[in-house]
Amino acid sequence: MLICCLLLVGFTSLQAQKYFTKEGTITFHSDAPLEKIEAINNSVTSVIDLESGRMEFAVLIKAFQFEKALMQEHFNENYMESSKYPKGTFKGQITNMDAINFSKNGTYQANIKGDLTIHGKTQSIETKGQFEVNQAQISGTASFVILVADYDIEIPNVVKDNIAKEVKIDVNCNYKELKKGVQ
């Protein structure tokens, strides 16, 4: 009976620890000959499973804020078709979990691989990220570049000098523990 109880306690302490955020930030930059475009999204949701290293991100395309209203309109209506594809998602995995200790304060370099879905099109991507562990807070950052054409995003010739073929994406999330039940 006692052994059963001890085993049960043992199993629950090994239960996967999930950390999450609903206010993550993703910024993207496009540097073209005629124009520099930048937009920021502050309602990124992300969950990370500290045990397996699995990570998921989801963003609402309409929540990207641009300085110029007209640019935001074109982005949503013409390029991203966000009424048809309202979300962007990433489902992936930290591939070097042995180099990261989420229970110890410190800064860790991570290799991340997964599927990025934008505008209804999915591509496999690999990037490096950084995790900073400080007590109960884990912050994760990553920067990578994507090719606009890879996601079937069409840039008309008229504006091709305004929009770069490559877009740089910066991710910044501050995670806290996902507790079941009352938040």
Add this chain to the structure above:
Amino acid sequence: MKRVFIIGLLLTIAGLGVGFMIYNKPHQNMESAAPDFKMPATKLFTEFNANEAKANEQYLDKVIEVKGIVQSVSEEDGKVSITLDAGGLLGGVMCQLDGLSEHKRKTFEVGEIVQFKGRCTGMLMDVVLVRCVEL
């Protein structure tokens, strides 16, 4: 001949002026924006949860006025997000304060009843309204 030239020049300048104004047109003023829908936060969440595709069609990009109970408040990088209780454990309605508007206050008490007006961008864990102003 000279008159035609002057008229043409004036039209070109007017055209450029209009173009310049459209290019630099400002973001919608959220304080004066008329809401497309008014409803309790619980109703908005229920509709998205029941049929996301239908709710997207109806509510994406619309200005929605929601009333609800503050479940949690968070601030990150100066951005204040207030999550309203949607009556369940699955999620709520997250209202992010507009960065382009002046706000009378940016602190809120858990449990108080509040009213926000914002633009609907869809649903992730919560239904997300951006560019919110308090009513």
